[in-house]
Amino acid sequence: SQTIHQWPATLVQPVGSPLSLECTVEGTSNPNLYWYRQAAGRGLQLLFYSVGIGQISSEVPQNLSASRPQDRQFILSSKKLLLSDSGFYLCAWSVLHGYTFGSGTRLTVV
């Protein structure tokens, strides 16, 4: 079956520290992968998407980067976190009839 794993579920990090969030999918090959951020206003902001290994498209300029070292692995990173990076981060992959989301990571930068 097709599943998506995202971890950790919660994270508290100090300002200036690095970040690495990981997302993996199972049961499919060559998926389109996405990173979203959901801030306090609840809307979903697309951060990055990837259509294949090593192919990353960024939707907005920011303090974050993404990488896709393997077909079913998508990583969200930062070298130095800012307070404004706090939020709920969601990984997703797309199928024809919809997008399947991970359970999310609640990041609090203090």
Added chain:
Amino acid sequence: GEDVEQSLFLSVREGDSSVINCTYTDSSSTYLYWYKQEPGAGLQLLTYIFSNMDMKQDQRLTVLLNKKDKHLSLRIADTQTGDSAIYFCAERPGGSYIPTFGRGTSLIVHP
């Protein structure tokens, strides 16, 4: 440009029907989706409708699509307290793999 609009809040009584509305602007949309997000969780796909359909029913859920007016609605029959959540409308434009999401409607179900 692409834009998806939905009202932010809806309050209903348990047992009543809920209708959540959404409007979109991209006439090339191929698929339209409804997602449900419970507190602290990711988004769960509830249902979708292809743009050449005008209605889809799945148990308590009914989706209506008015392509001329670019209006999508989700009706939940016999709303229960477990239906309390944020509901997101989303569209996928033709030729794109990037969906556009609305800001979500908070459905509050009270006894």
